[in-house]
Each structure stands twice: as C-alpha cells, then as structure tokens.
Amino acid sequence: MFKKLPGDEAQQLVSTTPDTAVVFRPAVVRTPAFITIVIFAWRVLSALVRLVWRHPIASTATAVPCALGWLYGWQWGVVLVALVLVGLTAWRFVDRASFLRLAGWRLLAWWRLVWVYRRHWQPVMIISGLGRHVRGRDYLPRLVGVSCTSWADLVTVRMLTGQAVTDWSDRIEHLAHGFGATSCRVTVSRPGRLLLAFPRRDPLAVPLPALPIPAAASVGPVEIGKREDGTPWWLKVHGTHVLVAGATGAGKGSIIWSTIRGLLPAVRAGLVQIWALDPKLMELSFGRNLFDRYAADPAACAELLEAAVKVMQERAGRFAGVQRNHIPTVDDPFVLVVVDEVAFLTAYQSDKGLKLRISAALATLTTQGRAVGVGVLAALQDPRKDVLSIRNLFPDKIALRLDESEQVDMVLGDGARDRGALADLISPDPELGAGIAYARLETSPEPMRARAGYVSDADIRAMVAAFAADTVPLPQTGEVA
C-alpha cells in the first residue's frame, strides 16, 4: 500500500548542523594512527621531491649552507652565503650580460614567482572568475612557471579543462591589476597552455632616433624601429600591403619615413620605385625628390593609381604561366605606392567620379598587386569602414595611438584588443607615445608592440641631399632579400 514507509527518507539524511530540527550523527570510521602518519609522511616526502625537482638551484642554495652550519657550526654557513653573494655581485659588475643570462633573470623569475604570482594566484584567479570555488574546494588554473626578460615576466599557465583563450583575454585588466602590472598580453603557447606577458617596465618609453640607412640594397623587410623585446622591428613591404592607422600626431609619418629610409639604397639601385600620394600636401612633399612619381591633387592621385594598376596588369600578363612571384630587377622594380592620408582620396573626396576611380584602383592594387611587385603602404586617421571600405584587403596592419578602444579591432582585426593591443591607451604625449604601435601581421595573429624610429625634418633633408649627391653608400648587387 505504501511505496515509501515513514523513516525511509530520514535514513538517507545526514545533517550535523546544530540549528536543524532533526540532527543525525554521520557514521565515523576511526582510522588507525599509523595510517594517518604514513599518509602525512608520504605527502611531505612528495612535496620535498617536487620542490627539489622544480627548483634545484634554490634548493641547493638553501640546503648546502644549512648542512655546512649543522656539521661545522653556523658561522661556516654564513661565510658560504656571504661568499656566494660577493661572487654574484662581482660577476654582475664584471660581465652584466652573462650574469643576467645565466643567473640574474632566473633569480628574478624565482623571486617574482614566489613573491608575486604564487602569493596572489588564488585570490586573483577566484575574483577574476578564472578559477572556481566549488563545495569548499578551489579549482585553479595551474601556474606552470615564470621566466623573466629584460622588460617583462612571462608566466606559463595551464588552463582549466574546458576553458577557452577568450576566457583569459576577456580578463586581461583583472590579471594586470591583480599582479601589479600595467598590462597583460595573452598568447597561446600550445593547446591548453597560455603564455601571459606582464611588462615590468616600458622599454619603448624613450624615443628612438632614425635608424642608419642600410648599406645594402634590399626590398625588405626594412628595419624601421625596435620591438618591445629589444629586437629590431622589421617591416615587410614587398609581397604584402600595409595599412597604418593612428590619430593625429600618433606618428604615422615616422613609419612611412622609416620605411622610405630603409628602401633608399634599393631605390638608388633601381630595384625599388616609390610612388607617393600626398593629398594633405604636407608629409611627403618634403622628400619629393626621392620619389619616382609624386601626386598631390586628387585628379593626379587618381591618374597615378591607375598608372600603378596598368603596371600591375602588364606584369600580370607577362608573368602568367611563367612565374608566380615577383623578383625585383631593374627592369621590373618593386613599386611601393605610399598614400599619406588615404581618407582624403576616398571618404572626404567630393568629386564622386574621382572617388570611384581612386577606390577602384586601390581595391585592384590591394587584391592583385603583391604577386607582381606592386605594394601599397597607406596611412589614415579614422579607421571606420565607411572611411576606408577596403581596409580588410591589407594583409598587414599597424595601429598607432587611436582615439577609441573599438577602433583597435577595426584596424587590427577581431580580438586584437583582447589579446593586449591597447592602442587606445598609448600616451598622447609625443615623447612617450608617438611612433609606438601594435602590428598584426598576416603570418601571426598575435599583436606585436614596437616603436618606429623618428625621422626628423633634418633627417629627411639629409636623405634628399645624400640621394641627390649620390653620397649614400652604394649598394652591393645580389643582396636583394
């Protein structure tokens, strides 16, 4: 008659909370003391082995003086520690580079691991929502290790199973503030593992002067500045198209001029031609003599672009079935079309006929030009689609300082800002921020931060004079990249 008898449910209940009406005492199985001791000893032993395995140098550095002090008296332990410290300091002053490479960065990484990351890991993970606290247990992403470079801490993390990269890239501000850094950049090192970069200082805070004109003729990549990790910033122009976006005063000129400067020997050798479009009549007119073709008013700009399309089509006809890639020669030089403020020719152009011709020519060049040696380097202030509808046709993009955070993804592509391309936060102070950019290249989705060398008016004048007087060192043949 009764499917369940009174008391059946109560058998399943376990409650030890004192304020409930019914209190059931859970069954207690007494564990023999020696089992508890064995488990405890096993945990201590495995933690020790793990410690020595993960930090062999730190363990030795602690264990040896302790052993010495124990065996021969504490004074000997102190003497050994003092000797090691003196030795390290002397090494630091005698050969700083090798000290940093072999010991300095490792010591710093160990310190930062213990003092910053391990100490704050649990609260930062839980509060940012990257870890979970379920039924009294913490489920945290694993802090695999920390290494240090001259400017940043690189933290390797194993994500929780089921987490996505976007879970982390959405929380870069939590992570940066949580670990006391100004920013955080997220890159995937391998499936399930991330590399978080936390800058300790800004290596690009000091302006970089114009780089020396290269001795050899090369169509690129051209060295135009310095990357955040201290290595040169090489910009590829041959075989691609580059879009440079930045608010007024962001330093678009320094990228354009550094590129022209790096190509100068190749221009002299006849391997490169620079065709300049200068609708603002400001930036490029300064170095007019360096260019094979120059146009400023919109009608002349349209003609110049159509001439570039003709070169492209003529080459495409000749190369068809013979070669698939362009090799710069004096007969078929690489043509770099430099457009200073492209919006003047597209969005802000009142003559509809000219606007159509210019847009069509630019679209044709950016879709078909790179295989036949015609490249476009275009700069613009406002990256909205209605200003430049063909911005996606540029494989390589550079974002200098931008006015709004939404503009970052407009220039660099979806998710770039979440991955750490904070172009809207670059300082408007020219000394601190002009020429600093995030570049996203066709070959890598990770935005790279760098600063272009500043090519001053005096540098441009010197370039023009050297070019005219033939005093730039002559390029050696056969060094085309």
Ligand SMILES: Nc1ncnc2c1ncn2[C@@H]1O[C@H](COP(=O)(O)OP(=O)(O)OP(=O)(O)O)[C@@H](O)[C@H]1O
């Ligand atoms: N790479 C750089 N390093 C340091 N300072 C720079 C750099 N580039 C530019 N500047 C400084 O910023 C100022 C503005 O630079 P620039 O004219 O190139 O900006 P822009 O983006 O071309 O601006 P606009 O769109 O108004 O022409 C320069 O006068 C110079 O003082």
